[in-house]
Amino acid sequence: MALMTNHGRRPKPSGMWATNARQRPLLKAYQPLAPAFAGALAALAGLGFALAAHIMRMGADGPGARALLAAPWIDLLGAKIAFWYGLAIQASAVVIGGSLAVWRWRVLRRRVGLLVGGDALPAPHAPRATFLRTLERLIASADDRPYSLVLFDIDGFRILNDRHGAEAADALLADVGRQLASALPRSAHMARFGSDEYLVFVPDMGIGEAFLLARAALDHVARGPFGMSGRPLGVTLTAGTASFPETSHSLRDAISQATSALQEAKDRGRDTVIAARPNKIGLCRLGAEVESALSDRRVYAAYQPIVNLQTGQPIAEEGLARIVLPHGQVLGADQFMGAATDLRLVSRIDQALIEQALERCRVQSLQGDRRLRFINVSAALLQERQLLAQVASAFSGCDVLGELTGSRNPLVIEITERELLRDPAAALHALQPLLDIGARLAIDDFGSGYSSFLYLTTLPISFLKIEMELLKAARTSERARSILKGIQGIAKDLSILTIAEGIEDEELAGIARDHGVDWAQGFYFGRPALEMAAARMPVTSRGE
Numbered sequence: 043m044a045l046m047t048n049h050g051r052r053p054k055p056s057g058m059w060a061t062n063a064r065q066r067p068l069l070k071a072y073q074p075l076a077p078a079f080a081g082a083l084a085a086l087a088g089l090g091f092a093l094a095a096h097i098m099r100m101g102a103d104g105p106g107a108r109a110l111l112a113a114p115w116i117d118l119l120g121a122k123i124a125f126w127y128g129l130a131i132q133a134s135a136v137v138i139g140g141s142l143a144v145w146r147w148r149v150l151r152r153r154v155g156l157l158v159g160g161d162a163l164p165a166p167h168a169p170r171a172t173f174l175r176t177l178e179r180l181i182a183s184a185d186d187r188p189y190s191l192v193l194f195d196i197d198g199f200r201i202l203n204d205r206h207g208a209e210a211a212d213a214l215l216a217d218v219g220r221q222l223a224s225a226l227p228r229s230a231h232m233a234r235f236g237s238d239e240y241l242v243f244v245p246d247m248g249i250g251e252a253f254l255l256a257r258a259a260l261d262h263v264a265r266g267p268f269g270m271s272g273r274p275l276g277v278t279l280t281a282g283t284a285s286f287p288e289t290s291h292s293l294r295d296a297i298s299q300a301t302s303a304l305q306e307a308k309d310r311g312r313d314t315v316i317a318a319r320p321n322k323i324g325l326c327r328l329g330a331e332v333e334s335a336l337s338d339r340r341v342y343a344a345y346q347p348i349v350n351l352q353t354g355q356p357i358a359e360e361g362l363a364r365i366v367l368p369h370g371q372v373l374g375a376d377q378f379m380g381a382a383t384d385l386r387l388v389s390r391i392d393q394a395l396i397e398q399a400l401e402r403c404r405v406q407s408l409q410g411d412r413r414l415r416f417i418n419v420s421a422a423l424l425q426e427r428q429l430l431a432q433v434a435s436a437f438s439g440c441d442v443l444g445e446l447t448g449s450r451n452p453l454v455i456e457i458t459e460r461e462l463l464r465d466p467a468a469a470l471h472a473l474q475p476l477l478d479i480g481a482r483l484a485i486d487d488f489g490s491g492y493s494s495f496l497y498l499t500t501l502p503i504s505f506l507k508i509e510m511e512l513l514k515a516a517r518t519s520e521r522a523r524s525i526l527k528g529i530q531g532i533a534k535d536l537s538i539l540t541i542a543e544g545i546e547d548e549e550l551a552g553i554a555r556d557h558g559v560d561w562a563q564g565f566y567f568g569r570p571a572l573e574m575a576a577a578r579m580p581v582t583s584r585g586e
Contacts, residue, residue, distance in 0.1 A: 170241070173233035174293070177243050180231075181286075181293055184245065187371060190252035190285040192242040193300040194222060194259070197278045197312040199238035217268055218277060225262035226255070239304075241297075248377030249285040253317045256281040260313055280307045284318040287327040288377065328381040335365045336387070341394040342366060343402075344570035348416065348541060348563040351555045358414035360456070360563065361395050362570045372572070389422040389429065396433050402573065403452055416454045416484060421461045424472040434475035451480030454505065458486045466497045477502060484541075488529070498536060506533050508559065510544025516553050523557070530558045 181189065196218055203211035215238065222240060223232055235241035244252060260279050268277045282303030290296040299318035307316040335341050343361035350357045365373040382388050399415050406413070423430065455476055462469050462485065473483065484505035497503075508529065515522035533540045542554035545564030554562055 170233070170235050173231075173235070173241065174297075177231070177293060180243070180245070185369065186287075187246060187367075187369065188248060188286060188288070188373075188377075189243060189245045189296075190247040190249060190255075190283060191296045191300045192244070192252055192256045192259070192281055192283045193235065193297075193304045194240045194242065194256075194279045194281045195236075195304055195308065196238045197280055202275075214268060214275070214277070218263060218279075221263050221266075221268075222259060222279070225259040241300075246371055247285070248373060249283060249288045249317050250374065250376030252283040252285055253315060256283050256315045260315060264313065278313040280304065280312060281315045282307055282318065283315065287331070288381070289318040291327065328378060329385040329387065331367070332365065332378055332382050332385070332387050332391075335367075336390050336394065339394075340366045340368075341391055342572050343395045343398045344572045345402075346563055346570040347568040348414075348561050349567045351542070351551065351559060351562050356413065356568075357561060358416060358454070360416035361399050361418075363391055363395055363418075364570075364572060366572075383422075386422065388420045389426050392418070392420055392423040393429060393433070398573070399453070400433075407452065412452065414452050414454050414482075416456050418456045418486070419473075424457075424461070424469055427472060430472060431475050434479050434481075451482075453479075453481040454484050455481050456484045456486050456507070459488060462497065462501075466501060470501055487543075495532065498532070498538070503536075503538055505539050505541055507541045507543050508554075510542075510564075513542055513544070513550050513553055516557070517549065526553075526557045526559075534558070 196215070199211065199215075202214065206214075215234075219232075219234070219240060222242075226232060226242060227244065229245055231243045232240055244255065247255070260281060263277060263279050266275075266277060268275045282300045282305070284290055284296040284299035284303060286292070286296050290299050303316040303318045307314040310316070342364045344364045345359045345361055347356040348358035348360060349355060363375045363379070365378055367373065379388065379391075382391055396417055399417050403415055453476070455473060457469065457473075477483065482504035483502055484507060485503055486507045487509045488506045506529070508526070512522060512526060516526050530540055539560045540558075542550070542559045542562040543564065545551050545554065545562045545566045547566055550564070551562060551566055
């Protein structure tokens with residue numbers, strides 16, 4: 043494989059004879075063999091010397107031989123001296139030339155990051171062919187486990203290269219590589235993949251997580267610091283992501299999709315991440331995985347606590363969908379819900395989670411646990427009127443348990459504003475069987491851009507879940523804080539409890555608390571935890 047030099051720029055037609063070695067890519071590619079060529083030439087000279095001496099030693103009587111013997115340099119050296127001296131020159135030339143060639147080749151191997159033997163991975167600037175072979179070995183030994191690729195490109199690198207020169211550009215490229223590597227998880231593998239590109243391989247990661255990883259890496263690199271020619275320099279990256287099996291069916295396909303996503307990101311502008319969209323093969327494969335998980339009862343609920351912001355005590359929990367693969371890998375909802383939606387499997391996932399929540403409700407209510415159970419309901423399930431009626435009938439048992447323990451039915455149906463605003467009257471009609479048994483209604487992602495206060499006057503809303511981005515904006519924006527105060531004031535007047543979503547740290551918790559928000563959930567209070575024992579019941583298989 044030819045080594046890329048001069049950062050991918052095409053050499054001029056006369057570049058082979060340029061005075062600057064950096065501009066002679068052809069000669070530079072064969073530079074490691076130069077000592078071997080020199081040794082071969084010296085060996086030929088020594089061989090000729092030895093042959094001449096051999097002719098003299100044989101004592102031939104021909105005129106050519108007598109002319110050769112009459113030469114002054116032969117008379118001085120003598121037959122034996124000439125013969126052995128020629129052999130010595132030949133042997134020395136071969137040994138010295140070969141040694142220099144081996145030494146020069148090893149130096150070059152170290153420079154490009156080639157590793158000999160073992161399972162070690164190439165250096166960040168290893169040739170792409172070597173890196174691809176290494177990835178193929180890793181994937182072959184991983185039994186089709188999921189992985190993601192992220193292809194990073196330095197924005198405006200060629201302009202920087204032309205403006206500051208190749209040496210400064212090389213130094214910047216190395217600095218960016220080190221900064222990028224420090225933002226990646228330990229399981230990630232990275233290598234130079236082009237003149238200004240880095241390819242990152244992350245095992246056991248889906249497309250959603252890869253997108254977040256790429257975004258975090260871009261932010262990390264943007265903080266720098268970097269410099270060129272003694273001046274500070276701001277550097278941004280653009281990235282494209284792809285994954286197996288969600289968007290691709292092979293490593294080559296994943297690389298192609300990541301490259302296409304990177305190009306789309308470049309077209310949109312600097313500091314951008316684009317994730318590849320599932321193709322038909324990837325979509326069908328992931329859909330088959332979801333089908334298999336439903337049939338094998340490997341769809342589980344991961345429960346995240348919801349706490350009272352004033353007391354800090356858990357008061358409710360939300361069940362979030364997870365799939366456990368046969369080898370134990372856990373897929374988050376962001377990794378499979380896209381395929382499940384396209385293949386119309388979401389209602390079956392909802393059904394599985396609701397049945398698990400029912401079993402959990404029965405067991406824990408008898409133990410005196412009165413926490414509320416928040417369950418997400420999709421638009422697909424709202425269209426399954428018969429299924430909703432069956433769920434309502436099953437949850438009537440929880441209503442009885444609630445009466446025995448002196449509390450209301452603990453079921454809370456959670457629906458996004460987007461689903462509700464499509465047709466509020468139809469949504470209310472579909473949810474009525476659940477509302478009739480005492481279930482309450484929560485609006486998810488309130489404040490995410492679809493907000494409408496009109497339905498608050500007509501629908502029996504008990505909870506508003508405030509979107510995380512509004513809380514983050516309230517850190518620095520007075521307008522965001524005013525909106526948050528307004529939402530909280532309206533909710534209080536309507537006797538609606540508010541829940542802050544996505545609380546990641548004490549600062550966000552403090553903002554929500556200071557603005558009167560009632561409850562909160564997020565990683566700061568607890569991550570979703572799998573409850574696999576509750577999922578042992580059979581999951582009904584539906585044809586849709």
